[in-house]
Amino acid sequence: xxxxxxxxxxxxxxxxxxxxxxxxxxxxxxxxxxxxxxxxxxxxxxxxxxxxxxxxxxxxxxxxxxxxxxxxxxxxxxxxxxxxxxxxxxxxxxx
Amino acid sequence: xxxxxxxxxxxxxxxxxxxxxxxxxxxxxxxxxxxxxxxxxxxxxxxxxxxxxxxxxxxxxxxxxxxxxxxxxxxxxxxxxxxxxxxxxxxxxxxxxxxxxxxxxxxxxxxxxxxxxxxxxxxxxxxxxxxxxxxxxxxxxxxxxxxxxxxxxxxxxxxxxxxxxxxxxxxxxxxxxxxxxxxxxxxxxxxxxxxxxxxxxxxxxxxxxxxxxxxxxxxxxxxxxxxxxxxxxxxxxxxxxxxxxxxxxxxxxxxxxxxxxxxxxxxxxxxxxxxxxxxxxxxxxxxxxxxxxxxxxxxxxxxxxxxxxxxxxxxxxxxxxxxxxxxxxxxxxxxxxxxxxxxxxxxxxxxxxxxxxxxxxxxxxxxxxxxxxxxxxxxxxxxxxxxxxxxxxxxxxxxxxxxxxxxxxxxxxxxxxxxxxxxxxxxxxxxxxxxxxxxxxxxxxxxxxxxxxxxxxxxxxxxxxxxxxxxxxxxxxxxxxxxxxxxxxxxxxxxxxxxxxxxxxxxxxxxxxxxxxxxxxxxxxxxxxxxxxxxxxxxxxxxxxxxxxxxxxxxxxx
Numbered sequence: 001x002x003x004x005x006x007x008x009x010x011x012x013x014x015x016x017x018x019x020x021x022x023x024x025x026x027x028x029x030x031x032x033x034x035x036x037x038x039x040x041x042x043x044x045x046x047x048x049x050x051x052x053x054x055x056x057x058x059x060x061x062x063x064x065x066x067x068x069x070x071x072x073x074x075x076x077x078x079x080x081x082x083x084x085x086x087x088x089x090x091x092x093x094x095x
Numbered sequence: 096x097x098x099x100x101x102x103x104x105x106x107x108x109x110x111x112x113x114x115x116x117x118x119x120x121x122x123x124x125x126x127x128x129x130x131x132x133x134x135x136x137x138x139x140x141x142x143x144x145x146x147x148x149x150x151x152x153x154x155x156x157x158x159x160x161x162x163x164x165x166x167x168x169x170x171x172x173x174x175x176x177x178x179x180x181x182x183x184x185x186x187x188x189x190x191x192x193x194x195x196x197x198x199x200x201x202x203x204x205x206x207x208x209x210x211x212x213x214x215x216x217x218x219x220x221x222x223x224x225x226x227x228x229x230x231x232x233x234x235x236x237x238x239x240x241x242x243x244x245x246x247x248x249x250x251x252x253x254x255x256x257x258x259x260x261x262x263x264x265x266x267x268x269x270x271x272x273x274x275x276x277x278x279x280x281x282x283x284x285x286x287x288x289x290x291x292x293x294x295x296x297x298x299x300x301x302x303x304x305x306x307x308x309x310x311x312x313x314x315x316x317x318x319x320x321x322x323x324x325x326x327x328x329x330x331x332x333x334x335x336x337x338x339x340x341x342x343x344x345x346x347x348x349x350x351x352x353x354x355x356x357x358x359x360x361x362x363x364x365x366x367x368x369x370x371x372x373x374x375x376x377x378x379x380x381x382x383x384x385x386x387x388x389x390x391x392x393x394x395x396x397x398x399x400x401x402x403x404x405x406x407x408x409x410x411x412x413x414x415x416x417x418x419x420x421x422x423x424x425x426x427x428x429x430x431x432x433x434x435x436x437x438x439x440x441x442x443x444x445x446x447x448x449x450x451x452x453x454x455x456x457x458x459x460x461x462x463x464x465x466x467x468x469x470x471x472x473x474x475x476x477x478x479x480x481x482x483x484x485x486x487x488x489x490x491x492x493x494x495x496x497x498x499x500x501x502x503x504x505x506x507x508x509x510x511x512x513x514x515x516x517x518x519x520x521x522x523x524x525x526x527x528x529x530x531x532x533x534x535x536x537x538x539x540x541x542x543x544x545x546x547x548x549x550x551x552x553x554x555x556x557x558x559x560x561x562x563x564x565x566x567x568x569x570x571x572x573x574x575x576x577x578x579x580x581x582x583x584x585x586x587x588x589x590x591x592x593x594x595x596x597x598x599x600x601x602x603x604x605x606x607x608x609x610x611x612x613x614x615x616x617x618x619x620x621x622x623x624x625x626x627x628x629x630x631x632x633x634x635x636x637x638x639x640x641x642x643x644x645x646x647x648x649x650x651x652x653x
Binding site for chain 1: 296324328356357360361364411412414415418423424425426427430431
């Protein structure tokens with residue numbers, strides 16, 4: 001019973017965040033819109049990892065593996081951004 | 096069937112000490128004889144049998160990829176490219192790259208020696224997921240069959256790198272089918288990596304702490320991390336490329352709002368770490384062969400182990416060095432150049448520690464040591480020229496020339512293939528239970544070393560003088576060096592075929608090897624050769640560290 005309650009609560013939180021995403025897209029513009037959307041998406045992903053993918057029940061090693069996957073995605077994005085964010089200012093091919 | 100009839104007719108089949116033709120008692124109780132039918136091999140979940148399946152199939156792909164190289168080297172003997180058409184040459188080097196990278200180098204050491212040895216070295220009866228292990232082989236075969244089909248159906252000419260917009264908009268041939276083949280074989284890699292990681296974490300024998308793991312295990316653990324973390328990115332990238340080619344979805348095409356360099360970012364995020372997928376297992380093999388040859392504990396165990404993990408991590412931070420002249424921003428190039436130079440640190444640690452291990456060792460000049468020494472020398476040359484191409488300014492000069500070809504062949508062929516043959520010569524008696532002619536092993540190692548250098552050293556000079564890669568019609572001024580390179584390739588080809596003869600001969604006529612023919616330490620050498628199906632009659636309790644050799648020399652020399 002309590003497991004179901006937890007899942008329903010997590011789902012409700014995800015729904016709230018969905019509304020927040022939609023709301024933010026109307027209210028915010030420019031870079032802040034992207035930052036907010038990404039932050040909300042991160043929160044959603046965290047909820048899914050923690051509750052639906054049962055990371056809260058797992059030992060530290062399994063959590064470390066999950067964090068590792070996220071960290072590696074971050075490496076891909078951040079180091080790619082050293083190119084994309086600086087290409088117009090510091091030379092390189094632009095469209 | 097013929098074999099069992101022949102065995103039945105032998106008079107000495109009950110004499111376990113009878114060398115040569117007769118089967119020993121150990122062989123009769125080994126994994127090799129645990130089921131004689133084809134079905135018992137094709138449906139096996141025994142890690143040792145799966146290793147043998149992989150050994151046979153990667154060898155087949157090695158020779159298919161090698162055949163493409165032979166065609167290319169023959170074509171390059173004359174500056175006009177008399178043997179192959181332009182299109183044919185493009186298809187030959189693409190096929191060579193695709194097959195050698197994904198169907199030989201990446202699976203080679205992990206799926207054969209890793210599969211065979213990891214459970215034996217950590218004191219387990221099998222890998223954590225034996226059926227997943229078999230599935231990985233079938234998936235590998237499925238990917239391989241796709242590739243063979245493409246080969247028969249006419250090939251592909253994008254190069255193994257599938258760069259857009261060539262692959263997505265212009266190339267003819269079966270680009271999508273090859274991408275599918277590589278996509279499929281990626282799952283095989285992921286399954287193997289996953290299996291190794293879980294096995295090392297969960298199935299170590301009592302007392303087998305992390306500090307008692309062999310360096311072969313550490314390097315395979317590091318390799319597995321890369322396999323699991325990087326391979327999905329390649330799969331996604333190839334899907335995006337195929338989607339753009341088939342449906343015109345704008346990811347890489349600037350006309351549709353895409354960015355062609357994005358393909359290179361995503362591709363090399365996988366493919367640069369993939370270089371370390373290829374070389375880290377070879378590094379693990381070298382550590383084993385060096386310690387075994389010197390009969391000494393490895394110098395700086397934790398540094399060698401830690402540097403494998405460091406290489407695995409740093410390998411993910413360097414991919415942009417492939418794109419210095421591709422239009423990447425100067426800032427990104429500077430960042431990637433600096434990070435690329437950093438890989439030299441853990442690589443250097445290994446080289447120095449191997450050298451220090453050999454210092455004052457009782458070095459056994461057996462074939463495995465010849466291959467290990469060859470590996471170290473070639474890896475150093477390949478690694479140092481890697482530093483050359485990691486420098487932005489020099490890379491502008493040598494990018495896309497034969498200098499780069501020579502550099503990565505020194506790492507992948509000089510390094511990995513030498514280590515692969517070293518591993519084959521070191522663990523062959525364990526795998527089949529028979530010894531081979533050591534003198535032939537030594538000769539092969541020497542021929543490979545000489546043939547390799549004659550093939551690839553001239554390519555450094557060619558590249559530095561400006562001969563671009565992937566051209567088959569070239570300036571006649573480059574002919575002498577190209578002929579030298581092709582001559583070297585023919586020596587190399589013969590040297591690669593040689594072991595076939597004496598290793599297969601040894602399976603039937605070699606002397607029984609005994610459990611520990613090299614007189615070295617390690618759990619795999621405590622079990623009979625070839626090992627029984629269940630590896631250990633009783634799971635061992637480990638009480639000592641790895642490479643537990645007596646330190647008599649130090650005490651004698653003061």
